Amino acid sequence: xxxxQKSPVTAAQRNAALDGVPFRLPAVRQEEKNGxxxxxILYERPRWQRVLGADRECQRTFGLDAxxxxxxxxxxxxxxxxxxxxxxxxxxGVSLPESELAVTKFMRTLLxxxxxxxxxxxxxx
Amino acid sequence: xxxxxxxxAVADRAIPRSAFRTPHSLLAWAGWLLEMPRxxxxxxxxxxxxxxxxxxxxxxCALFSIQWERLKRGLGRDGRDWVAERIKQHGxxxxxxxxxxxHFSACGWAHGVQTEEDKQTTYWYGYSAPAELLVGVTVNGxxxxxxxxxxxxxxxxxxxxxxxxxxxxxxxxDLSFTAPAGFQLMRRHLYSGDVALxxxxxxxxxxxxxxxxxxxxxxxxxxxxxxxxxxxxxEHRRLRRADxxxxxxxxxxxxxxxxxxxxxRKRLPWPLGWIAPRWTxxxxxxxxxxxxxxxxxxxxxxxxxxAVAVAAVEKMNRSPREGC
Numbered sequence: 001x002x003x004x005q006k007s008p009v010t011a012a013q014r015n016a017a018l019d020g021v022p023f024r025l026p027a028v029r030q031e032e033k034n035g036x037x038x039x040x041i042l043y044e045r046p047r048w049q050r051v052l053g054a055d056r057e058c059q060r061t062f063g064l065d066a067x068x069x070x071x072x073x074x075x076x077x078x079x080x081x082x083x084x085x086x087x088x089x090x091x092x093g094v095s096l097p098e099s100e101l102a103v104t105k106f107m108r109t110l111l112x113x114x115x116x117x118x119x120x121x122x123x124x125x
Numbered sequence: 126x127x128x129x130x131x132x133x134a135v136a137d138r139a140i141p142r143s144a145f146r147t148p149h150s151l152l153a154w155a156g157w158l159l160e161m162p163r164x165x166x167x168x169x170x171x172x173x174x175x176x177x178x179x180x181x182x183x184x185x186c187a188l189f190s191i192q193w194e195r196l197k198r199g200l201g202r203d204g205r206d207w208v209a210e211r212i213k214q215h216g217x218x219x220x221x222x223x224x225x226x227x228h229f230s231a232c233g234w235a236h237g238v239q240t241e242e243d244k245q246t247t248y249w250y251g252y253s254a255p256a257e258l259l260v261g262v263t264v265n266g267x268x269x270x271x272x273x274x275x276x277x278x279x280x281x282x283x284x285x286x287x288x289x290x291x292x293x294x295x296x297x298x299d300l301s302f303t304a305p306a307g308f309q310l311m312r313r314h315l316y317s318g319d320v321a322l323x324x325x326x327x328x329x330x331x332x333x334x335x336x337x338x339x340x341x342x343x344x345x346x347x348x349x350x351x352x353x354x355x356x357x358x359x360e361h362r363r364l365r366r367a368d369x370x371x372x373x374x375x376x377x378x379x380x381x382x383x384x385x386x387x388x389x390r391k392r393l394p395w396p397l398g399w400i401a402p403r404w405t406x407x408x409x410x411x412x413x414x415x416x417x418x419x420x421x422x423x424x425x426x427x428x429x430x431x432a433v434a435v436a437a438v439e440k441m442n443r444s445p446r447e448g449c
Contacts (some may be wrong), residue, residue: 011185035345067342092339093416095150095299097166098317100184 018085020120022107023077027115028059037069038062041114062113067092071106075116081107153287153296154179155193155310156258160283162275167297174310188268189276192261195289204231204252204259211250211261215240223249224281230254236277240266247277256286292440295322300417302334303440305433314357321357321420329401330429333358334437335420340411343418349385349409352420362391362403374408376439382419384410386431391424404428408438415442 028040043060050056064072070091074084081104089099110116150163155174161181168187169180176194180187208231212219219233226232232251240246246266252259262284264276287293295302295310300320304310308324311331321335335357337343343352350371354364369389376382387407392398406429407422421437423429 014184065342065345067339094318094338095166096164097184098298101317 016120017104018082019080020118021077021080022075022084022110022116022118024072024075024116025114035066037064037072039064039072039115043114060113062115068106071103072110072115075107075110077119081118150299151294151296151301152181153294153301156195156253156256156289156293157191157193157260157284157286158294158296159191159280159285161280163299170315186268187265188272189262189264189280192263194259196257196259204254205233207231207252207259208233208250212248215248223251224277225249225251225284228253228285229260236264238266245270245273247273249277249281251284253286255288257289258286260284260286300336300338301442302336303437303443304332304334305436308332312358319357323358329403330425331423332433332437333420333422333424334441336441337418337420338416340413340416340418344411349411350387352409352418353385353387353407353422356422360391362393364405365390365392365398365402374410376410376435379439381413382410382438383413384408384419386434388431401426406431406434408434410438412442417442 025041028042030040031038038061040059040061042057044057045054067088071084071088074087079087084107085096085100085103088094088103089096092099094102107116111118149160150165152159152161152167154170155177165181165183165188167179168182169178171178174195178190178192180190182188209219212233212235215235215238217235217238220235223232223234229251230253232249234247234249236247237244238246238248244266245268247262247264249262249264250260262281264273266273268276290306292306293304293308295304297315298317298320302322304322304324307326308330309326310322311325312323314321314335318339319335319337321333324332324334326332333356337352347355366389369387371385371387374384374386385408387405387409389405390402391405392402393400403424403426405422405424407420409418409420411417412419419438419441421434421441423434423437
């Protein structure tokens with residue numbers, strides 16, 4: 001059976017993603033321990049877990065190191081991803097392509113874990 | 126030459142004034158080097174230092190590729206025949222005044238060449254006798270005219286080579302290494318945030334150069350000694366702890382470079398330990414100015430001179446002013 005190929009990311013999609021404005025979702029609590037920041041959020045369990053009798057919601061805590069915290073705190077609902085990438089490159093002294101790689105990958109993790117959400121404009125057809 | 130805030134290495138003193146108006150970075154590999162905008166990066170690297178190819182692009186597409194081939198014996202003549210033949214293979218005649226002509230023994234170029242894919246491909250070929258290196262550059266013909274002009278007007282004129290019998294420069298991702306004369310690249314470890322190169326001379330002497338960044342994050346995860354233990358390339362010999370001395374190290378003139386120095390011997394596992402042990406002198410230093418962890422390890426059959434490792438560390442990310 002032929003494997004389904006992943007569609008390539010077009011320049012328009014990339015630009016739309018970089019122009020997106022991330023913002024932090026409300027956290028249950030934030031605390032600092034040993035130089036790390038711990039963010040606790042409410043997490044809605046998947047349906048199959050609920051069918052098996054689990055509660056609808058539970059709390060999950062994520063630890064962020066100094067660099068992760070810097071990106072997380074940059075998600076203030078005003079700065080687009082493009083600006084966060086540039087700031088991260090300036091602050092850490094890494095090149096722009098490397099900064100883009102690191103920030104977008106981390107941003108994807110934050111989105112997947114439910115720590116941030118992104119405001120995006122629908123790309124023009 | 127104006128440079129950005131990241132210390133960039135530059136090959137020699139005879140560098141023409143850069144045509145760049147935006148921040149740029151150095152790209153150097155296998156005897157050639159050029160300058161390009163900071164937002165461009167190598168996308169693909171294949172082959173060996175003797176013969177290979179590198180594709181360079183930005184976040185959206187490939188912009189140009191560089192092919193190189195090092196000759197064991199020179200072309201015999203000045204290389205003009207080779208350049209003319211290469212251009213003839215594309216079915217066109219060479220055009221006048223190729224960029225970077227002053228840095229090569231022979232070079233030629235043709236632009237606006239029609240290929241199967243597009244109509245505006247640019248081919249540039251050069252031969253450098255001191256470097257014993259053939260270099261070819263192909264500029265992607267599907268790019269917008271402004272980008273093509275940027276490659277041919279800014280990047281190509283900065284192309285030059287380093288002599289074959291001199292120290293070699295290796296640079297990408299805003300960082301650079303300098304290997305002493307005679308050392309050949311054997312292995313590479315190119316990851317974002319952790320770049321390492323292993324060089325060898327006469328099979329019995331090796332030099333491993335490594336940069337890990339951001340340095341404070343690297344040192345938060347493990348101390349200097351453990352970074353020296355965590356070698357990026359697998360090796361058969363293990364450090365013999367009984368003979369090892371580790372002590373703090375500080376660069377004599379550059380106060381921002383401080384770390385540890387380790388001297389000792391590496392041996393094959395028992396019972397082969399008596400076979401060809403190697404002396405090792407390793408330095409790991411935190412460059413607080415660039416916030417990078419710089420590591421150099423020199424291994425040889427005889428007790429190595431510490432100066433090799435020290436010179437390797439101090440020549441990492443050398444700025445043009447310091448190099449002159």
